[in-house]
Amino acid sequence: MVRVTGNFQSESPLHPKAFEVLHAAFENGWADPRKLSQSGSKANQVKNQAIESIAASLKVPVDSIFAFSSMTLGYYLGLQGLLTESLTLVHGATDRKDIFAIASRSSHHVLPSALDGKLISPDQQSRNSVLALSVANAETGVIQECEEIIRSVNPDRIFLDATASGIRVQGINNYSTAIFDSRSWYGPSELGLLVIKDKSQWSNPLPHLNAAHPNFEASLPLLLASAVAIENFSSEVEEANLRARKFNSQLRDSFAQIPDVDIAGSLDSSLPHLLSASFLNCNGEELLRGIQGDGFSVDSGSACTSDNLEPSHVLAAMGVLTHGNIRIAIHPDATQSEIDGLISSVKNNVERLRA
Amino acid sequence: MINIDARGLRCPQPIIELGKQISTLNSGDQITLYSDDPATEPDLSAWSRMTGNKFSKIEDEKFLITKN
Structure with a gap:
């Protein structure tokens, strides 16, 4: 509810x-x-x-x-x-x-x-x-x-x-x-x-x-x-899609600059408000906690974050990296400063976990 | 031939151990990886695509990796 x-x-x-x-x-x-x-x-x-x-x-x-x-x-x-x-x-x-x-x-x-x-x-x-x-x-x-x-x-x-x-x-x-x-x-x-x-x-x-x-x-x-x-x-969906697509594009472009990242699917053929990215050699749970510590809540399809310790069957079926995964949903009330903050948080936490 | 026994380790540890070892090898060198983590097989598939290294599954929990 x-x-x-x-x-x-x-x-x-x-x-x-x-x-x-x-x-x-x-x-x-x-x-x-x-x-x-x-x-x-x-x-x-x-x-x-x-x-x-x-x-x-x-x-x-x-x-x-x-x-x-x-x-x-x-x-x-x-x-x-x-x-x-x-x-x-x-x-x-x-x-x-x-x-x-x-x-x-x-x-x-x-x-x-x-x-x-x-x-x-x-x-x-x-x-x-x-x-x-x-x-x-x-x-x-x-x-x-x-x-x-x-x-x-x-x-x-x-x-x-x-x-x-x-x-x-x-x-x-x-x-x-x-x-x-x-x-x-x-x-x-x-x-x-x-x-x-x-x-x-x-x-x-x-x-x-x-x-x-x-x-x-x-x-x-x-x-x-x-x-x-x-x-x-x-009556809001068109504007919501446009806004989410703009933010999604910024997130994908920024993540693509991080070495060894695996982004699931392309924005052109995806819902504009969803994004899944996996970072090689990062623990999904630790990545999630680090991002959470910076004030951002995301989901993960990594095995270490699931109850049954099984990786996401979606990522596995696609052949996309299942560990170090974060899933992001961009809601209509998301702001540019939140997106910028999330990008910084992901970059910093991936770097920290790989050090 | 290097053997990595990652049984009992959970993701991403088997792939991290593999990455450490393979960085010390020459092209064509091989590693046998033992892992019982359900994420290892799908992650090896993605890892080999991302790094250019090859892998094959020899039997349950046993993988052969060849450095690119």
Whole structure:
């Protein structure tokens, strides 16, 4: 919900307008929109307006969109709902672990990644398949050549993971289901949106009694806050992208001057606000702590910073250095002085750790 | 042939040890690196691309590195 965020960590801050709505909703309370009482009807009306607003921003029909409460559930609903025993799942080596988890239970084929983070299209089409396709990677920001992959795989059904790209990348319309993460437009966490374009291809994978009524729900205040966030961010996204791209370019140019650096993907084919860079012979955890000591919070894909001591499977699949890694997310409120400070901090800490 | 037993060491230590040793060698000289760290294999791939040195996996936890 309302998150404690570091200035350059991937966990995005809540849009100020969404915060106001969330605060008001919790202060005033809300009725159960499924009840027939007057307040319940009003809550249902507000819920429908929120769904209509989000559907308009995502440019999808209002009756195709459903809110859910956890991203893991969203992956299961969106992807498992398309799979049948006769279909093979085709997905990318840089996809989220949630997709690997679903793939482990079914016949599957993994598309390898090139060094630039783009998936390598297969030589042969995969008949009787479901393609799980991430529009952009949440760690590196690399945007996939979606149309080309779809053409080369030629799947029966397509699950689109738009959780990282949100409304920053648009124009991919030929999918069966898609999921979005409210955080990508600076809405609240614990809220995602499932779009079911073709209901004939999807069946609810959760145990249910009535197929016509999805049995997953989301918190009404979070949905309202998400609707307000997407309404506002829709009008801000172009400027936010331009601003983030300028800062991202400065960071990449500065890091490229540090010897033995491995930057994942190019800015031209990445989300403008994300960057992942690895510094040879640096310990990721120590680098993170050093940068933190200078007042900047970043993330890392290095094994020494993860709970299971495994390196980032995304970096490993790309063939990018996994140790000494930092991941940076440039949020709309980032300032030039913060970017300059971060550049100095990274340079100084890399130099110190290599001494 | 130099052997580096980096088993038990976590990233980036195996690569740092390798970097120290290889800087003392001549082109074509080889090092056998033993490492059980899951990051070593993907990092060797990136390291060899960045430094121009070659590596091959001989068996689990055992890598042969040839200086460029």
